[in-house]
Amino acid sequence: AQSVTQLGSHVSVSEGALVLLRCNYSSSVPPYLFWYVQYPNQGLQLLLKYTSAATLVKGINGFEAEFKKSETSFHLTKPSAHMSDAAEYFCAVSPYNQGGKLIFGQGTELSVKP
Amino acid sequence: KAGVTQTPRYLIKTRGQQVTLSCSPISGHRSVSWYQQTPGQGLQFLFEYFSETQRNKGNFPGRFSGRQFSNSRSEMNVSTLELGDSALYLCASSFSTDQTLTRFFGPGTRLTVL
Numbered sequence: 635a636q637s638v639t640q641l642g643s644h645v646s647v648s649e650g651a652l653v654l655l656r657c658n659y660s661s662s663v664p665p666y667l668f669w670y671v672q673y674p675n676q677g678l679q680l681l682l683k684y685t686s687a688a689t690l691v692k693g694i695n696g697f698e699a700e701f702k703k704s705e706t707s708f709h710l711t712k713p714s715a716h717m718s719d720a721a722e723y724f725c726a727v728s729p730y731n732q733g734g735k736l737i738f739g740q741g742t743e744l745s746v747k748p
Numbered sequence: 749k750a751g752v753t754q755t756p757r758y759l760i761k762t763r764g765q766q767v768t769l770s771c772s773p774i775s776g777h778r779s780v781s782w783y784q785q786t787p788g789q790g791l792q793f794l795f796e797y798f799s800e801t802q803r804n805k806g807n808f809p810g811r812f813s814g815r816q817f818s819n820s821r822s823e824m825n826v827s828t829l830e831l832g833d834s835a836l837y838l839c840a841s842s843f844s845t846d847q848t849l850t851r852f853f854g855p856g857t858r859l860t861v862l
Contacts, residue, residue, distance in 0.1 A: 677856050683850065734803075735781070737793070
């Protein structure tokens with residue numbers, strides 16, 4: 635069965651510092667992977683997705699992620715954190731042949747210190 | 749273009765009651781999926797509907813049910829509410845059940861069971 639593991643339930647960075655949120659997946663077939671962000675009292679917003687095209691994926695708000703098959707990873711990065719990036723981030727995998735179902739990781743709460 | 753709308757945004761019910769939540773997808777979207785979000789279990793897939801047919805179902809008891817109407821609007825129903833059903837219920841829409849498509853999420857309905 636496919637699954638997603640996010641390392642670190644809480645990450646804290648200073649404004650202007652590098653943001654690195656880790657995601658590892660388990661899949662026996664090439665996966666489709668997504669990163670979503672959730673602000674307080676809101677739904678989920680897609681940041682970026684990997685669907686078997688380029689391994690380096692660029693998303694909104696300056697985020698990007700690199701699909702590394704050898705490491706089964708899809709880590710999310712942003713070169714310089716902004717206060718507005720404080721939110722919860724979810725990595726998700728779309729299981730093979732299960733339509734639109736998404737399996738989410740447990741989430742990583744990002745705090746940004748001034 | 750209007751986003752995914754969910755009504756009501758907040759609900760308070762007592763144990764044993766039943767509840768119906770509504771989701772209106774983005775215009776033109778025909779796939780609607782539902783998720784339960786709790787602090788303990790995270791985001792869990794409930795079911796997905798496409799063209800008024802349930803296409804996929806998660807591991808939830810039969811008390812959780814849903815349906816989709818011809819205009820793609822969807823409802824989910826929870827009968828005989830339990831305290832553990834307290835959660836944020838999110839719906840997501842997309843054009844179809846294609847795995848690679850982005851799922852657009854609504855703001856959620858927060859259900860509190862007393």
